Amino acid sequence: MKALVILAHPYHKSFNHAIYHTVINAFQEQKIEVYAHDLYEEAFNPVLTEKELGSDASDDPLVHQYAKELVESDFLVFIHPNWWGQPPAILKGYIDRVVRPPYAYDFPEEDTGGGLPVEKLKAGYGIVFNTSNTEAEREDSYFGDPLDKIWEKCIFGFLGIKKVHRKMFRIIADSSEIDRNKWLQEVEEDIIRIAGKEKR
Numbered sequence: 262m263k264a265l266v267i268l269a270h271p272y273h274k275s276f277n278h279a280i281y282h283t284v285i286n287a288f289q290e291q292k293i294e295v296y297a298h299d300l301y302e303e304a305f306n307p308v309l310t311e312k313e314l315g316s317d318a319s320d321d322p323l324v325h326q327y328a329k330e331l332v333e334s335d336f337l338v339f340i341h342p343n344w345w346g347q348p349p350a351i352l353k354g355y356i357d358r359v360v361r362p363p364y365a366y367d368f369p370e371e372d373t374g375g376g377l378p379v380e381k382l383k384a385g386y387g388i389v390f391n392t393s394n395t396e397a398e399r400e401d402s403y404f405g406d407p408l409d410k411i412w413e414k415c416i417f418g419f420l421g422i423k424k425v426h427r428k429m430f431r432i433i434a435d436s437s438e439i440d441r442n443k444w445l446q447e448v449e450e451d452i453i454r455i456a457g458k459e460k461r
């Protein structure tokens with residue numbers, strides 16, 4: 262089995278980076294092959310081009326590589342902070358440019374694009390680890406947890422990925438080293454549990 266692990270955070274000492282390395286190690290301990298990408302480190306260009314919009318072609322070798330790995334993976338893992346209730350723009354661009362037809366989904370031949378998509382990915386599990394500085398109560402009651410809708414419905418739901426595990430760590434700004442170590446332990450346990458179950 263294979264896991265695709267995508268990180269969207271610019272600071273290499275961030276808690277998001279610590280989550281990223283914990284996820285990679287946990288999959289590797291489970292003998293699952295990992296495709297891991299730190300989008301900032303790899304200087305991924307998030308801007309969808311005119312050529313990409315008008316066809317299935319792209320001049321960007323990273324888009325081809327990422328798409329190939331997306332198609333091959335059994336687990337899709339995204340790690341990012343909450344920025345304005347959304348993923349950082351670099352990850353939005355990854356979704357725009359890589360999670361697209363004909364690799365990730367397609368439309369029936371007679372369809373002009375307005376109907377329901379045909380699911381194409383083999384990945385059965387979508388996993389998201391987020392960080393934020395907002396209390397859970399305020400996130401739910403005032404903001405309405407937009408990241409939950411984005412991942413669960415707009416992305417994984419659209420792609421036909423029904424098993425979704427999303428966890429938000431908060432409040433990072435007030436957290437102690439003990440909190441962060443406990444959260445990393447949770448990340449490791451989550452991956453080992455999910456990977457162990459799916460391998461059976």
Ligand SMILES: Cc1cc2nc3c(=O)[nH]c(=O)nc-3n(C[C@H](O)[C@H](O)[C@H](O)COP(=O)(O)O)c2cc1C
Pocket residue numbers: 270275276277278342343344345346347391392393394395433434
């Ligand atoms: C551009 C930007 C937008 C942000 N928007 C939000 C937000 O909408 N809600 C929130 O709780 N935190 C927001 N934050 C705070 C980040 O979520 C927080 O710094 C991050 O989760 C901490 O994780 P890290 O230590 O790995 O950077 C924002 C931070 C930045 C830089």
